[in-house]
Structure formats: structure tokens, C-alpha cells
Amino acid sequence: MDRRVHDHAEVLVDWSARVEAGDDVVVSVAEGAHGLAVAVAEKLGExxxxxxxTYDSDEVSRAYLAAHDGEFSTGEHELAMVENADVYLRLGGGRNTSALADVPGEARQAHSRATAPLREARMETDWVSTVHPTRSLAQQAGMAYEEYREFVYDAVLRDWESLAGEMAEMKEVLDAGSEVRIERERTxxxxxxxxxxxxxxxASVRYDSHNLPSGEVFTAPHATEGEVLFDVPITVNGKRLRDVSLTFENGEVVDFSAEANEDELETVLDxxxxxxxxxxxxxxxxxxxxxFTDNVLFDEKMGDTVHLALGRAYDACLPEGEAGNQSAVHVDLITDMSDGVMEVDGEVVQRNGVFRWEDGFEG
Known part of the structure; x- marks a missing residue:
């Protein structure tokens, strides 16, 4: 086995999830993530x-959703499992990234609403989601398998403590700010x-961070006004969205379009x-x-991007006791800022993908 698989497991268990002796850990393993699961099991034993x-397969999910009558239940047995877990690890990496493409949107909506308590319970654990490089993901990214493995491990096996220090400056700017403005083509x-x-x-629960790789600073916006173009393609429920445009008034989407799979965007919004x-x-x-690899776990962390998520807000960004936006979905859409400007309270923080504390910034 590639030594980096063991390194990936070590970062996941030790740095990301901070697993301790006696922790009850649910490990959700996708079809193609067997090798990583073996390495993770070894680390958990240590x-x-x-x-x-548990086994996580989009093909299994497709068969279930396609055959069901649409009256879904929460699944109390699964809820009990998650509620009794200290840590939840999701190891992604399936065989077909479009396995759910032909499942009717109404079925996916109904299932998502019914299983909302499961997602809430997972978020109460020290949960972390990661991905094992597979041939299907390499194909989706338009890369050779060997090339894709190098890409994944370059993103995952970082000096995370050092990167946390770099990102702290962005956190300070946002914590002190009142308004963010993004301007670029059609935005x-x-x-x-x-x-x-x-x-x-x-990339660690210590920082309220639950993805590996990570490398972003995020918050929970409100009172959104204006229009935005998401020009980075992204696959949602097996369908590739391209050039999504949204218009907001009083914080709500009032108009939308997409160059590809607009019906899937509408399903999400509804x-x-x-x-x-x-x-x-x-x-x-x-x-x-x-x-860009057409995988949101990676693409939204890229240094020249900003992403906005439709749906649920994370409690870590909200004042204690305040409920943010509630939804059964959380769908990230990405815009390329390599030709744009981001301001916080009227001051430029990033121009053409370069932050003001980085070399090459042009004020």
C-alpha cells in the first residue's frame, strides 16, 4: 500500500478528528475507499x-431511492447509532460520480427532508469528511489516475498548523467586518x-473545521443583495452545473439560471x-x-476562489442562542476570483486572487 495512504489516515485520526482512547467512532466507507479504511482502522486500533x-454506496442509494414510494422516514436505528457516536468519519471515493443522476429530484428532496435529523446528529459529533483518490474521481477531474493521486496528497498532507496561522489574518478581517462585497464579471x-x-x-475539529483537505475561512452571511456568477463547474447529485447565475433581494434568491442542468439547480432551490x-x-x-477538479471538497478550498452555499448555516458562525438559516440542503457554488475584487467594509482584501498580505498584491 502507498505509504501516503497511511499518512492520510494518521492526519485524519490524529490532527483532524482528534480521536482519543475509548471514543466510539462511526466510519462511513465509500465503495472505492477500502484502502484508506484499512489504514484508518489500524490507526483507530492504535x-x-x-x-x-458502515458501507456508503451511491449505487446502493440509487437503487433504494428509485424503488421507494417517496414516503421516507428518519431511520431511528441509524439515528441512534449516530447519537451514540463521539466521532463520525466519512471516507469518500465512489465508483461512479454520476450514479444518482437519474433519480427524480422529488425523491431526493423528500429523502433529504426526512433525514435532516441524521445530519443534525452527525454535526453534534466530531465529524470529518475526506476522500480517497479513485479512478472515477480522476476521470471526473480530467486527470490520469497517478496524476490525481499526487494532486490529492499535495492537498491533504499539508503543514496544517502553519496554514492555520496564515488563515488567521483572514479570520480577523471577517470577525471585525460588517459587510463583504464581491465584484467581477456579472457579479x-x-x-x-x-x-x-x-x-x-x-482541517481539524479543534478549529471547528470538518473537511480534509480544508484551507478556507468561512462565515454565515445574511441580508444578501445583488447578483453573482458561479463560473466554476460543480457536480450536484450526479449532474454538472455550469455558469450558475443567482440574483438576491432581501437575502433570498429571486431569479436564477444555469448554462447546464438548470432543472437540478431549481430542484435544490425548491x-x-x-x-x-x-x-x-x-x-x-x-x-x-x-x-479545478469538479469536486467541491477540493475546488472550494483553492486560493483564487470564493464559494457561497445555498441552505444550512453552521452554528459555529452564529452568536450563542441564535438560529441561522435552516435547510435540508447545503450546496456550495464557486466563483473564480482571479479576475475579481473582494472588499470588507469598503477596503480591498483580495484583488485578482491575491490577498493584501501576499506578495504581488496590487492595492
């Missing part, structure tokens, strides 16, 4: 944790971040009331990610 391994968007707390997402509002503003800062 730590004296208690793993429970002029303003959103309030007043009374919000930004998360320095350095999931529930919260799906037409933003739950996240994320600023990519991982310079180890140097190309």
Missing part, C-alpha cells in the same frame, strides 16, 4: 478507539457578516424555504490546490 464501519454582490464569527478551517438563502460565505486559501 488509539484504543471503538470503530463501527456585484453585497452581504452582511455583522455579529458573525468566522471559522479558520484548518427543497425548502431556507434553500433560497445563503448559509455560508467561504474564502479559499489552500495554495496546495492548484486546479
Amino acid at each position: 488509539r484504543g478507539a471503538n470503530p463501527l464501519v 456585484d454582490l453585497a452581504m452582511s457578516i455583522e455579529n458573525r464569527t468566522a471559522v479558520n478551517s484548518a 427543497t425548502d424555504e431556507g434553500a433560497r438563502r445563503l448559509g455560508e460565505l467561504g474564502i479559499g486559501m489552500n495554495r496546495g490546490i492548484d486546479r
Whole structure:
């Protein structure tokens, strides 16, 4: 086995999830992530944790959703499992990135709403999501398999403590700010971040960060006004969205379009009331990610990007006792800032993808 698989498992268990002896750990393993699961199991054994391994397959999910009558239940047995877990690890990496493409949107919406308590329960654990490089993901990224493995491990096996220090400056700017404005081609968007707390997402639950790789600073915007173009293609529920345009008034999407799979965008927006509002503003800062791969786990962390998520807001960004945007979905859409400007309270923080504290910034 590639030594880097073991290194990946070590970062996941030790740095990201901070697993301790006696922790009850649910490990959700995708079809193609067997090798990483073996390495993770070894690390959990060394730590004296208690793993429970589940199988996660988009093809299995497709068969279930396509055959069901649409009256879904929460699944109390699965809820009990998650509620009794200390840590939840999701190891992604399937065989077909479009396995769910032909499942009717109504079925996916109904299932998403019914299983919302499961997602809430997972978020109460020390949960971390990562991905094992597979041939299907390499194909989706337009890369040779060997090339894709190099890309993944360059993004995952970082000096995360050092990167956390670099990203702290962006967190300070957002925590002190009241309004963020983004301007570029077909984009002029303003959103309030007043009374919000930004998360320095350095791939560890210690930082309220739950993705590996990570490398972003995110917060929960509100009172969004204007229009935005998302020109980075992204696959949602097996369908590739391209050149998504959204118009906001009073914080809500009032108009939308997409050059490809507009019907899937509409399905997302119609999931529930919260799906037409933003739950996240994320600023990519991982310079180890140097190309788009049609995988949001990587693409949204790229240093020249900003992403906005339709749907659920994260509690870590909100004042204690305040409920942010609620939704059964959290769908990230990405815009390339290599030709744009981001301002916080009227001051330029990033121009053409370069932050003001980086070499090459032009004020």
C-alpha cells in the first residue's frame, strides 16, 4: 500500500478528528475507499478507539431511492447509532460520480427532508469528511489516475498548523467586518457578516473545521443583495452545473439560471424555504490546490476562489442562542476570483486572487 495512504489516515485520526482512547467512532466507507479504511482502522486500533464501519454506496442509494414510494422516514436505528457516536468519519471515493443522476429530484428532496435529523446528529459529533483518490474521481477531474493521486496528497498532507496561522489574518478581517462585497464579471454582490464569527478551517475539529483537505475561512452571511456568477463547474447529485447565475433581494434568491442542468439547480432551490438563502460565505486559501477538479471538497478550498452555499448555516458562525438559516440542503457554488475584487467594509482584501498580505498584491 502507498505509504501516503497511511499518512492520510494518521492526519485524519490524529490532527483532524482528534480521536482519543475509548471514543466510539462511526466510519462511513465509500465503495472505492477500502484502502484508506484499512489504514484508518489500524490507526483507530492504535488509539484504543471503538470503530463501527458502515458501507456508503451511491449505487446502493440509487437503487433504494428509485424503488421507494417517496414516503421516507428518519431511520431511528441509524439515528441512534449516530447519537451514540463521539466521532463520525466519512471516507469518500465512489465508483461512479454520476450514479444518482437519474433519480427524480422529488425523491431526493423528500429523502433529504426526512433525514435532516441524521445530519443534525452527525454535526453534534466530531465529524470529518475526506476522500480517497479513485479512478472515477480522476476521470471526473480530467486527470490520469497517478496524476490525481499526487494532486490529492499535495492537498491533504499539508503543514496544517502553519496554514492555520496564515488563515488567521483572514479570520480577523471577517470577525471585525460588517459587510463583504464581491465584484467581477456579472457579479456585484453585497452581504452582511455583522455579529458573525468566522471559522479558520484548518482541517481539524479543534478549529471547528470538518473537511480534509480544508484551507478556507468561512462565515454565515445574511441580508444578501445583488447578483453573482458561479463560473466554476460543480457536480450536484450526479449532474454538472455550469455558469450558475443567482440574483438576491432581501437575502433570498429571486431569479436564477444555469448554462447546464438548470432543472437540478431549481430542484435544490425548491427543497425548502431556507434553500433560497445563503448559509455560508467561504474564502479559499489552500495554495496546495492548484486546479479545478469538479469536486467541491477540493475546488472550494483553492486560493483564487470564493464559494457561497445555498441552505444550512453552521452554528459555529452564529452568536450563542441564535438560529441561522435552516435547510435540508447545503450546496456550495464557486466563483473564480482571479479576475475579481473582494472588499470588507469598503477596503480591498483580495484583488485578482491575491490577498493584501501576499506578495504581488496590487492595492
